[in-house]
Amino acid sequence: MTKAHQHACLECDLLITMPRTISHRTNVHCPRCNHKIAIGHNNAKQYVLAMSVTALILMFIACTFSFISFSSNGQARTINLLQTSTELYSQEYYFVSFLVLSFIVLLPTLYLLSVCLIILNTYQRSHIFPSAKLGRLMSYILPWSMAEVFLIGVLVALIKVVDMADVSLAPSFWAYVIFAPLFTHIASIVDNHRLWSWIDNAK
Ligand SMILES: [Zn+2]
Incomplete structure (x- = not known):
């Protein structure tokens, strides 16, 4: 700074x-x-860039592999992270399905991509995406990014389900367990002052 x-x-x-x-x-x-x-x-810039790329990789893992497996009375079911939204969609809760997908996957991912692009813009003269617009977008996105709220909800649900079925936690779950606090940590470092000083540097 x-x-x-x-x-x-x-x-x-x-x-x-x-x-x-x-x-x-x-x-x-x-x-x-x-x-x-x-x-x-x-070195906030380098630190946030490294943490954001790590968080994006964790989000990719969380969306790619199985999230949780349940088995009870000889029946087994495995779900992945995106099914939390697609299951609602199949039950015709279209708007809720879109909100869930946005709050836990789309908006946190968009926030992290924006912060990476703003930092990369400070190193180069030509910008594909203008930093000021990305900065404003991040301000709108942050209050609606609810990765940690979703994780707490899942943990509470698990406490109730664990007596009724055998639950095994899959790689995607652990990736999201690391992702949620990491996202909160990144958002705490990217305060408004730091964000707009990076955007000023990019001009
Ligand atoms: Zn004051």
Whole structure:
């Protein structure tokens, strides 16, 4: 972070002139309401890029392999992550099916692809996708990305099902177990100040 710019506090709307550099793990708080504005991180750009690519690979694994297997009274059933949406679709819950697919797969993936493209745009002059539009898209997407909510829902459901059937957790489940907290970690590092300083650097 070398370029100073002003940043409006999300809590109280105070316009704050951000410091040119923020030391590693140092928090910048709003002087009026003490809301955390930004946190310093060495090599944030490279770190976030590496973590985002890792998260995208985990999402690919989560969508490719089996998620959970159930067996009870001699009958076995294996489901994959995308079936959480397609099963709803087959029961004619079209809108709910679309929302589930969006919240747990499409929007987190779109967020991660956007952050990767914004970081890559800081290294090159010609941009296929403009960083400012991607940044705005990420702001809209983030509140609707619910990977961790879905994971907690699955864990609660498993506690209820485990008495009724033999449950075995497949590779896709473990990939998503790592993906959900990793996504939250990435989103916590990509605060508005850092995101828009990358977008400024890309211009
Ligand atoms: Zn404030």
